[in-house]
Amino acid sequence: MVKVSVIVPIYKVERFITKCVDSLMSQTLKDVEFIFVDDASPDRSIELLNKCIRKYPNRVDSIKIVSHEKNKGLPAARNTGLALATGEYIFHCDSDDFVDSDMLETLYDTAQKEKADIVWCDWYLTFGHNERYMKQPCYKTSLDALKGMLGGTMKFTVWNKFVKRDLYIHNNIFFPAGYDMGEDMTMMMLFSCAKKVKYIPKAFYHYVKLNTGSFTQTYSERHVVELDYNVHRISDYLHERFGNTLNKEIAFLKLAVKYPLLISANSKKYLLWKTWFPEANRYIKINHYVSSRCRFLQRCAAKGFFVVIRIHYILFHKVVYGLIYR
Template sequence: MPEVSVIIPVYNVEAYIERCARSLFEQTLQNMEFIFVDDCSTDRSITLLKKVIEDYPQRKKQIHIWSLERNSGPSVARNMGLSMASGEYIIFCDSDDWVEREMYDKLYTCASRYHADICYCDFYMVCQDGIMRMESVAYVNDKVELLKRYLAEGLTVMWNMLVKRDVYLQHKLKYPDDIVYCEDFWLSVRLMYFSNKIIKVCEPLYYYNRLNQSSLLMKPMKRTFTDELHAVLDTIKFFSERGDIDLYNKELSWRILKVKQDMVLHPDEYQDFLTIYPNSHAYILSCPKFFCNKKIKIMMWMLVHKMGWIISVINYIRNLYHKVGIIPV
């Protein structure tokens, strides 16, 4: 059995795949498997990947390349990888990112030492301004408190989280096929909920590449709103069905407020705002500023307290400003 399975969905990343693959094949951890899932790339991604593989003959038997029959999105690609993985632990890597040479060695060693179901780490964010060190959710040895902190974080991802395969198998967990944005949030919350022991390596080991202009995250669209709303509402249902909603209601409410905040800018969406998880309205003023800014929170509070007409006037004036090219303070 491999100690770690790395699942890498691939779609049109010819500019990045070589750096990603080399960082994986040069890992100090030897007993691994690498599962690349081609989501019907139309560029030279797989050709370049195969060329890189030739430089690592010692890894050849550990590398598997699978192809989807049609372009289906990252969730379906990752689920195919999950179905093929045989490692003791599983982790994902995006094919436009890269990792430190000792990443999986350090995560696996830590997870094994503490008999953890999950071991996660900090990361670097690569953007136009350079490379910034980012801290993942601060660790605390209390799973409820740790999960509350995780829900209250802005970024919830899977690529810095090494997870024991048994957790996936025992609870029949996989990515939701119908969500292409916020899918990591949907899955990671459930993995943390079902895990008995979670530990952290307080060191940045993953490079999250924000320079890829073709990435889904770089393309704001209506689908991102509907997917994020679906993911959070489905997670609220998940906790409600298990009788634990009261433990996490505040943090989940902040998440819902983040998703539906733009509704207060459109009068025809006021009623949708008021009817989508109204329990969240009690937490408007406490919502963190990186989810909702102060102006939006005041407008949400006014709408909930039947002052929608004032918001409509504010939005009318705001639109007039924009028409003449003036940005109100």
């Protein structure tokens, strides 16, 4: 058993793959296996991957490259990597991002010292010319962290979480193949099974976001179906484990899932917000996991004051993110 298995799905990332792989090959932790999953990428991503890894002959024996015959999507690629992994811990890295060289060693040493099932850390939101430091909350227990993710104050992203492989195996946890949007909610299932968790107040992961409008522009009908599936998947799983004790927090998750619809000037998205999970709207006022600004926008949406939502989008997201962070 190696210390860490790093799983890297690859699809249409020829612009980013070299920087990603360089950052992984430069890790100070040596006992690592790297599993690259080619999800039938139609561009030069795999060619560039092979070219890059030839620069690191000391890592050759620790690299696995596996290919899907046809594109299956991100969750399926993660599952393929999990099936091949032999590491004590699992780390997922998206192939258009990059990491600091001491990331794996720091996460692994912390997990060993604290005997933690899961370790998470801060991260960077990386734009074309600058970065924004994204601080995560500190929770002492896995249940508190789970509530934080449901509430929206803690990200349930896979790429700043360091997870013991046994959690996947012993609890039969895998990613929802075919339902890409919201697939990282799977982290909540893992946290619900973890006995001990640990937070590191330091950022190592650089989440690259060059198109600040891409999420709202691609929020398609299919994405809504996928998100709806994943919300119900998590809701059912948590009800089975905890009964009704997390009903309030699950309502917070529903609010968080549809909140991006308000980061838009599109009236069709506003209509979808009104019709999607309307039963959760009565929990807006009491969700103190999120900012007062977020609650204010949701309350405006619930009352139909979409002019306010549109003005907020133009002033905040177009000016702040469109001009300052780019």
